[in-house]
Amino acid sequence: MPGTTGEIFDVIVVGAGNAAFAAALAAQQEGARVVVLEKASLELRGGNTRFSGGLFRCTYSSVDDLMPIVRDHDDPATVTLDPYTSADYRRDMDRVTGGRTDPELSAVLIEQSHDTVQWMADVGIPWEFNRAVGAVTIPGSSRVKLPAGGALRVKGEGVILSSAWFRIAEETGIAIAYETYAQRLIPGKDGGVSGVEVHGPEGVRELSCRALVLASGGFQANPEMRTSYLGPHWSLVKVRGTRFDTGEMIRAALAVGAQGYGEWSGCHATPIDADAPTYGELRLTDRTNRLSYPFSVMVNLDGERFTDEGADFNLYTYARMGREILQQRSSVIFQVFDQQTVPLLETRYNTGAPVTADTLPDLAERIAERYRALGFRKDIFVKTVEEYNTSIQAGVFNPDILDGKHTSGLRPEKTNWATRLDQPPFVAYPVTVGITFTFGGIRINTNAEVLDYLERPIRGLFATGEMTGGFFYLNYPAGAGLMRGAVFGRIAGRNAARFVK
Numbered sequence: 001m002p003g004t005t006g007e008i009f010d011v012i013v014v015g016a017g018n019a020a021f022a023a024a025l026a027a028q029q030e031g032a033r034v035v036v037l038e039k040a041s042l043e044l045r046g047g048n049t050r051f052s053g054g055l056f057r058c059t060y061s062s063v064d065d066l067m068p069i070v071r072d073h074d075d076p077a078t079v080t081l082d083p084y085t086s087a088d089y090r091r092d093m094d095r096v097t098g099g100r101t102d103p104e105l106s107a108v109l110i111e112q113s114h115d116t117v118q119w120m121a122d123v124g125i126p127w128e129f130n131r132a133v134g135a136v137t138i139p140g141s142s143r144v145k146l147p148a149g150g151a152l153r154v155k156g157e158g159v160i161l162s163s164a165w166f167r168i169a170e171e172t173g174i175a176i177a178y179e180t181y182a183q184r185l186i187p188g189k190d191g192g193v194s195g196v197e198v199h200g201p202e203g204v205r206e207l208s209c210r211a212l213v214l215a216s217g218g219f220q221a222n223p224e225m226r227t228s229y230l231g232p233h234w235s236l237v238k239v240r241g242t243r244f245d246t247g248e249m250i251r252a253a254l255a256v257g258a259q260g261y262g263e264w265s266g267c268h269a270t271p272i273d274a275d276a277p278t279y280g281e282l283r284l285t286d287r288t289n290r291l292s293y294p295f296s297v298m299v300n301l302d303g304e305r306f307t308d309e310g311a312d313f314n315l316y317t318y319a320r321m322g323r324e325i326l327q328q329r330s331s332v333i334f335q336v337f338d339q340q341t342v343p344l345l346e347t348r349y350n351t352g353a354p355v356t357a358d359t360l361p362d363l364a365e366r367i368a369e370r371y372r373a374l375g376f377r378k379d380i381f382v383k384t385v386e387e388y389n390t391s392i393q394a395g396v397f398n399p400d401i402l403d404g405k406h407t408s409g410l411r412p413e414k415t416n417w418a419t420r421l422d423q424p425p426f427v428a429y430p431v432t433v434g435i436t437f438t439f440g441g442i443r444i445n446t447n448a449e450v451l452d453y454l455e456r457p458i459r460g461l462f463a464t465g466e467m468t469g470g471f472f473y474l475n476y477p478a479g480a481g482l483m484r485g486a487v488f489g490r491i492a493g494r495n496a497a498r499f500v501k
């Protein structure tokens with residue numbers, strides 16, 4: 001553990017993900033002496049950030065706007081994009097959260113998104129254009145059209161984002177204490193917070209500081225909190241990322257009077273490989289995701305469709321799709337493709353073991369065989385696909401736009417990308433739900449100060465990232481999680497250092 005016994009640190013940052021390091025670096029740039037506490041070991045460090053796809057949602061008006069960020073890591077001639085303005089970002093946040101997102105907090109996220117990504121590039125995080133998720137190849141051209149708002153990702157994804165943050169921290173003299181688990185906040189005499197009790201390699205210690213930034217993630221890896229807040233069905237779900245985000249600092253903040261905020265029963269949860277491990281593994285990072293479902297027919301173990309697979313582009317439906325899968329029997333479903341749609345599968349499907357067959361009855365038989373313990377209704381499955389095939393209306397299938405090619409007479413309908421499943425071999429991927437992060441947390445203001453129940457800042461206490469609530473409800477636009485952590489991390493660090501001064 002860095003520091004001497006009795007030492008008062010300027011700023012302690014709890015956590016070692018993207019949000020934490022944005023805070024740590026911003027505080028350090030303001031002249032504060034900073035220490036970062038990481039619950040995980042050196043090998044497993046980095047939180048969900050390390051598992052992430054590294055996609056950041058930010059505003060821009062043209063490719064030229066992004067070149068000072070991307071620099072020579074990528075070639076602007078290979079991509080095209082539409083402007084993504086503050087109004088577009090606002091519309092997306094309002095649309096996917098049903099208008100519930102905190103207007104002031106999300107305004108800061110939106111307005112500071114581009115500038116914060118630029119700052120991250122300036123301090124040494126490498127960027128590239130995001131061709132992987134939501135990008136489409138323009139027919140007859142070698143150029144790729146980047147998804148609205150999702151044009152940028154960290155080159156090398158979350159693994160490099162995380163390692164770059166650790167490198168920058170080490171180079172700038174930010175101390176990092178591993179296997180150091182913050183378990184309680186120490187109230188100060190002035191109603192604020194004077195330090196944190198940690199459990200580390202040297203046992204239990206109290207660390208004093210002038211300002212504290214909490215950035216220790218959500219509670220998605222804590223089955224007890226999942227059950228309490230999300231509901232009993234969530235107790236057994238697979239966790240897509242780190243096993244260390246277990247919410248104790250959220251509870252610790254509530255215990256010193258912080259206000260809970262946001263959708264405590266809500267979370268980001270996506271379709272993932274049914275055979276994925278219980279917690280995220282670094283060899284797989286985010287490659288267990290199964291997001292090509294808009295081009296599939298999804299059926300549950302009862303052989304029935306249960307949702308509109310083509311309601312929107314996957315970047316706007318994937319975060320809520322996990323919940324819909326959770327409601328199906330045993331939380332297992334199948335995404336079924338044929339040879340027209342198999343070429344559209346994200347490469348991440350390579351990590352899975354699909355069931356394949358030349359006819360639909362054979363496919364049903366093989367699924368039933370492999371998932372005998374769960375009981376698959378193969379007769380109903382075949383009927384479901386036949387009805388689906390005959391309900392498809394005329395129109396041109398175009399995966400690059402909301403093509404409106406739909407079914408008629410089904411419940412639920414498929415509203416886009418409805419193509420007949422009739423080009424064998426057929427391929428079925430087994431899919432379950434994986435939780436990514438929780439939406440409820442503690443309340444901060446636009447200065448990233450933690451607020452109490454009278455909406456007064458708790459002196460010296462700041463927070464950022466997944467542990468803060470009020471940004472996302474019901475759903476989430478892809479790339480806004482890392483962006484929120486970075487924007488408010490930078491604000492938290494800067495303000496923590498100024499508070500110290």
Ligand SMILES: Cc1cc2nc3c(=O)[nH]c(=O)nc-3n(C[C@H](O)[C@H](O)[C@H](O)COP(=O)(O)OP(=O)(O)OC[C@H]3O[C@@H](n4cnc5c(N)ncnc54)[C@H](O)[C@@H]3O)c2cc1C
Nearest residue numbers: 015016017019039047048049053055182241465466481482
């Ligand atoms: C597979 C996957 C893919 C994703 N892809 C994307 C993407 O492309 N774009 C996007 O925007 N979002 C993505 N996300 C979500 C994104 O990863 C998170 O929103 C973001 O990383 C959260 O950052 P954070 O710093 O708040 O938390 P984390 O990165 O989870 O960091 C929390 C840190 O706190 C530490 N910690 C926890 N408890 C304690 C404690 N008591 N004491 C000390 N330390 C503690 C943890 O060990 C960890 O270091 C993805 C998530 C997953 C799992």
